[in-house]
Amino acid sequence: MISKYRKQFNQEFTQEKYTLFNDILKEKSGLSPSFRLSESPMFLSNDFKNKLIDASESIIDQIKALPEGTLEKAIPENCKVPNDTKQPHFFTIDFGICRSENGEIEPQLIELQAFPSLYAFQKVFEDTFCEVYPFLNEIKSKIPQEEFQTQLKELIVGDENPENVILLEIFPEKQKTAIDFALTEKLLGIKTVCLTKVKKEGKKLYYENDGRKIQINRIYNRVIFDELDRIPDLKLEFDFREEADVKWITHPNWFFKISKFLLPMLKHQFVPKSYFLHEFPESENLENFVLKPLFSFAGSGVNLNPTKEITDAIEDKENYILQRKVVYEPIFEDINGEFSKAEIRLLYIWKENEERPILLENLGRMTKAAMVNVDFNKKDAIWIGSSNAFFVEE
Incomplete structure (x- = not known):
């Protein structure tokens, strides 16, 4: 969309830089990404960003105005976890990048969730684009790394000792998002723990580290609770539905409450x-x-x-x-003159005492296929996979 930056990026792009880009990410995290990274960022106008924000703010208003008890109806009976919170700690919202009937590029809501996405990874991803292509520094996110780290640390770790806070996942080493877990550990000083390793004594939870039994006081939850039933012969000491002396960041019930369940209730020109x-x-x-x-x-x-x-x-x-x-508009030109489509996810955090969430980062996904999810991309195409949006004046 932004011809100046698109032209410069395409002129500077080489396969060697793409290899370097991946190597830097591996060096920073200790892992190679297990999902495809797009060779290119997305350049979008501030006008388009304003449309995103307008739609998101309206959706947040509508969610806050729902009658009490509405969202609870989304939680399956067999997935209800005690000690719910009045609002989620995370709020992410996906928009397709489309063209309106009058020819303007506009967002269209795809889905939304109160589940943490690749927060730690996405910041490093953006910074790595700027390292390999220094001209991008002039349009990078206005939130400096130190503030980004402080915001996430206050949300996830709070006043706890980081060793009493864990990132919880089921078989984390097998997850496609393992690179984000590694970067979260570096960012916050917390451990990633497999759900199968969590011990329960009474209402208290523990994990082992270097032979020491350490109490878990806060859980940065990355487990999708309803998927546990699909894992054969899964043996656990801790059932989410049991009472436990632990604080969830974010509480598992919100995975269901902020979900596609909400879509029929929302109204906005950018909401299909x-x-x-x-x-x-x-x-x-x-x-x-x-x-x-x-x-x-x-x-x-x-x-x-x-x-x-x-x-x-x-x-x-x-x-x-x-x-x-909705019809995604192919507007992101690659070096061969072909065009990719994309969607963008806004990554918010929502502090417990705040009325509204804070927008921290974005995540882009580019494709040349019918579906945008990276699993559905052709392996021989370029300008496809996980990306990041830079917003600039037209």
Whole structure:
């Protein structure tokens, strides 16, 4: 979109710089990313950023205005965790980058969640772009590294000793986001602990480090609770549904409460119309909608072209939504003159005593395929995969 910076980046780009970019990230984290990194950042206008913020602020207002108890209906009975909080610690919101009927580039809401994304990784990712392409420093995020670290530390570690705070995941070394776990450890001084290693005595939780038993007081939760049931022969000492003397950052219930469950309740020019499957009106044309399970992750279960036969066969229709299709606009030109589409995720944190969340970073995902999730990208294409947006004056 921003021709000056796009032209300069494409002129400076080489495969050697892309290799260097990946090498620097490996050196900083100790791991190679297990998801594809786009060769290019996204250059977007401040006008587009203002549209993103306007839509996000409206969505936050609408969520805060919902009648008490509305969000609780989203939590499956077998997934309710005690000691819920009045608001989540994280809030992320995904927009497709589209073109309106009058030709303007505009965002369209794809989904939203109160689950931590790649916060630590994304900041290092942006900084690494600036190291390899120094001209990007003039348009990088205004939040310095020190403030970014302080904000996350206050949120996740709080007043605790970092050794009493853990990043919790199930088999973390097997997760695609392992590079983010490593960078979080470096940023906050906390340990990543597998759920299978958590010990429970009464209501207290512990983990072992260098032969020492250490009490867990705060959990930076990266476990998607409802996925645990799909792991065969999983043996755990700690069940999320049990009472425990621990503070969740963020509480597992919010994974369900801020989710696709909300989409049919939201209204804004940048929010496509959505319906719960069991409430889909006959006046609408199914061909114009995408079928999504409420609680899937990373694009699993999404059907871009649902048919009446498919929707009729679904028994738990209340656990699916139909969302009006949006068309991603291919506007990010690569060095071969081909164009990628993209979506952008805004990464907010929400402090316990604050009325509104704070926007810390963004995460971009570029594609040349029908679905934007990096799993659906062709391996031989360029300008695809995880990215980062830089916002500039046109």
